[in-house]
Amino acid sequence: MTKSILTFGFFFFSLAAISQVRDEGAIKQIFDEALSKGKSYEMLTDLCVNIGPRLSGSPGAAASVEWSRHVMEGFGFDSVWLQPVLVPHWVRGTKEIGRINSKKRGTVEVNVCSLGGSVSTGPAGIAAGIVEVKNFDELKLLGTKGVQGKIVFFNRAMDPTKLNTFAAYGGAVDQRGNGSSEAAKYGAVAVLVRSMGSNLEDYPHTGNMRYAPNVTKIPALAISTRHAELVSKLLKDEKDLQFYMENHSVTLEDAPSFNVVGEIKGSEFPNEIIVVGGHLDSWDLGQGAHDDGAGCVQSIEVLRLFNAIGYKPKRTIRAVMFMNEENGLRGGNAYAELAAKNKEQHIAAIESDRGGFVPRGFTVPTEEKAKAKVRSWKPLLEPYGLSDFSEEGGGADIGPLASQGVALLGFLPDSQRYFNYHHSAEDTIDKVDKRELELGAASMAAMVYLIDKYGLK
Numbered sequence: 329m330t331k332s333i334l335t336f337g338f339f340f341f342s343l344a345a346i347s348q349v350r351d352e353g354a355i356k357q358i359f360d361e362a363l364s365k366g367k368s369y370e371m372l373t374d375l376c377v378n379i380g381p382r383l384s385g386s387p388g389a390a391a392s393v394e395w396s397r398h399v400m401e402g403f404g405f406d407s408v409w410l411q412p413v414l415v416p417h418w419v420r421g422t423k424e425i426g427r428i429n430s431k432k433r434g435t436v437e438v439n440v441c442s443l444g445g446s447v448s449t450g451p452a453g454i455a456a457g458i459v460e461v462k463n464f465d466e467l468k469l470l471g472t473k474g475v476q477g478k479i480v481f482f483n484r485a486m487d488p489t490k491l492n493t494f495a496a497y498g499g500a501v502d503q504r505g506n507g508s509s510e511a512a513k514y515g516a517v518a519v520l521v522r523s524m525g526s527n528l529e530d531y532p533h534t535g536n537m538r539y540a541p542n543v544t545k546i547p548a549l550a551i552s553t554r555h556a557e558l559v560s561k562l563l564k565d566e567k568d569l570q571f572y573m574e575n576h577s578v579t580l581e582d583a584p585s586f587n588v589v590g591e592i593k594g595s596e597f598p599n600e601i602i603v604v605g606g607h608l609d610s611w612d613l614g615q616g617a618h619d620d621g622a623g624c625v626q627s628i629e630v631l632r633l634f635n636a637i638g639y640k641p642k643r644t645i646r647a648v649m650f651m652n653e654e655n656g657l658r659g660g661n662a663y664a665e666l667a668a669k670n671k672e673q674h675i676a677a678i679e680s681d682r683g684g685f686v687p688r689g690f691t692v693p694t695e696e697k698a699k700a701k702v703r704s705w706k707p708l709l710e711p712y713g714l715s716d717f718s719e720e721g722g723g724a725d726i727g728p729l730a731s732q733g734v735a736l737l738g739f740l741p742d743s744q745r746y747f748n749y750h751h752s753a754e755d756t757i758d759k760v761d762k763r764e765l766e767l768g769a770a771s772m773a774a775m776v777y778l779i780d781k782y783g784l785k
Contacts, residue, residue, distance in 0.1 A: 351708055351781070355774045357637045359712060362770035367632060369762040371399060371625040372684070376615035376757040383444075383612040384652040385417025385583035392608050393586045396624070396649045400590035403632045405647075407593075410586040413662040415652040417583040418445055420612055421576030424549060425453065426520075429570040430562055438555035439530055441613065442575045443504060443521065443537040443548040444655045453574030454479070454518050454547065460563050463503070464510050476515030479571050482507045483522045483560055485553070486747065493743040494682070497524055497750075501535070508548040509540035518547045518573060522556040526747040529553050533751040534611050536655045549573055587659045588649040592631050594780075596642040602779055603646045603677040604630045604772055607653030607660075607725055614755035618746065622684030622765055624649050626739070629769035630776055641780045643675065650725040653681070657724060664728035674732065676779050678772060679723025680739040683746045684765040689716030690775060691738035698735040698784040705778050714771055716740055735784050739772050 362368070379395055382388040393410065400408045426440030459474060460481045461467045467480065482503035486496040501524055508519045523533035532550045539545050551559065563569050588608065594600060606623020610616020627647040634641060650659035667674060676698075678690070689709075692699045703717045722736025730736055741764070749755040 348708070351778070354639065354777055355708060358633055358773045358777065359770040361633055361636050362629065362766045362773070363763070365636065366629065366766040366769065368625045368629040368765050368769045369760070371628065372617065372621050372760060372765065373757055375621050375625065376617050380615050381612040382608060382610045382616055383418070384415040384585060384609045384655060385580065386612065389585060389609055389651065393588055393651070396588035396608060400588070400628060400647065403628070404635065405590040405592055405631055408590040410588055411662060411666060413585055413587055413651055413658050414582045415585045415658045416656045417580040418655060419578050419580060421448070421578060425572070425574040426549065426551060427572040428559060428562060429455070429572060430566055432566060433562065436558070438558065439532050439552040440520070440549045440573060441532040441534050442577045443550055444534055444611065445537050445539070445579065446508070446548040446575065446577050447545045448576050448578060449518065449547045449574050453572055455570060455572040456517050458520070458559070458563065458569055458571040460560055467510055467514065470514070472514045475511060478516055479518045479520055479573070480507070480511035480516045481520045481559060483556055485522060486524060486526055488526070493526055493747050496526070497747060500524060504535050504550070505538055506540070508537055508546055509543045512544045512546045516546060518549070520571065520573065521548065521550050523550045523553050524747065524750065525553045525752070527553065528557065529748070531752050531754060534613055535751045547573065547575055549575060585651045587651050587663055589646055590628065590631060591644055591646040592634060592641055594643040595640045598644050599673055600643040601646055601672055601674045602643055602776055603648055603674060603726065604776060605648035605650055605677070605725060606680050608649040608651050609654050611654055611751050613751070613753040614749070615757055617755050617757045617760050618683035618749055619751065619755055620653070620681045622760060622768070623680030626680045626684070626765070626769040626772055630773040633770065633773045639777065643780050645776060645780065653725050660725035661728050664732065667729065668732060674729055674734040676735045676737065676784055677722060677726035677729050678737045678739060678775060679726045680768065680772060681723045681725070682739065682741050682743060684760045684768055685741035685745060686764045687713055687739070687741050687768050687771040689714045689740045691719040691721050691740055692717050693735035693737060693784065694720045695735060701782070701784050702737065708778070709774060712767070712771060712774070737775065739768060741768055
């Protein structure tokens with residue numbers, strides 16, 4: 329009996345060892361193909377240079393839809409289709425003006441840009457006194473007496489001591505999103521918000537803002553971090569400092585657009601779906617290279633890599649180019665709604681929306697069994713620099729799938745440089761390293777390979 333048990337145990341140990349060797353070989357094939365014959369950088373260059381900015385509702389966004397379909401069809405995926413979605417259509421208008429009017433220093437031009445969704449100042453612009461606050465509690469203390477008729481300047485920097493720059497961003501971004509409506513409650517005529525950037529820079533960062541219902545809509549502009557420091561310094565010496573701003577943005581009627589979906593059909597469990605995706609839309613100041621052209625081309629590359637190495641997935645693998653993450657999340661919501669309506673069985677979704685930087689790991693599902701399984705693959709992935717599996721959660725576009733019990737993961741690259749470029753004119757193809765982008769695509773493909781082979785239950 330003991331000998332039989334030992335033989336049985338050795339048999340399964342041998343099978344596990346053989347399986348690990350096979351997995352190591354398959355993952356090496358994926359990385360070798362991506363690093364020697366990868367197409368992700370070529371795709372991203374085409375998207376950034378020949379199409380460029382892709383804000384929802386814009387001609388660039390429409391062109392990127394056709395680009396995505398053409399690229400995926402060209403790679404010979406089993407099927408490619410468009411999923412209709414109605415998206416917001418906000419237009420920036422002519423270049424914004426920001427100007428400090430100081431009794432001591434005269435007129436000083438500063439770099440500003442409208443926040444996404446902001447109303448216009450009108451052609452005459454707005455000139456008013458300016459008051460600085462770091463948070464909504466300070467705003468409340470000023471009250472109507474200290475705010476009415478003035479421009480509120482939100483000047484809370486991202487916390488430089490946080491090694492996770494996304495945590496630093498999360499600790500500062502509420503002033504961008506809600507600052508306008510909070511200030512309007514006390515009679516402010518406009519808001520100026522310090523850009524969400526990690527360093528002192530001369531260029532402003534845009535990003536979405538929201539108007540609360542039943543509150544007066546006032547213009548909201550971002551100011552570069554370096555010029556935010558200047559305004560703050562001048563206010564310390566000159567309490568009655570004046571500021572002039574002018575923007576000409578407008579919100580038009582919602583526009584028709586699409587998510588773009590490509591897939592490879594599963595050979596054994598075609599009704600079980602694994603999604604990889606990024607968002608196709610970008611802000612209008614740069615080329616949307618890191619945010620999120622990188623995530624889109626990496627997701628397409630996952631499917632191409634499988635075809636290139638001859639891997640036939642057991643489950644259906646989908647690459648989804650989501651539309652309208654930046655200012656509405658309409659694409660992510662529409663995809664989840666259709667999945668529920670069609671009773672599709674998604675077992676996992678992976679989003680890449682943290683830039684095309686060097687891979688560090690993945691965020692993991694919140695469900696304990698799935699989390700443990702993903703972390704058990706660390707020895708297979710660690711040789712490729714994928715060692716961080718500490719965070720939970722997925723991404724904004726795949727978030728709506730959570731209510732359907734889908735395991736959500738996020739590709740996790742190094743975050744230190746991301747907010748140098750995020751939502752700014754600096755988010756261009758020359759800021760993306762070819763090898764780092766290719767490593768990211770291979771990392772995502774390796775994770776999909778493991779989920780496809782072993783599942784998450």
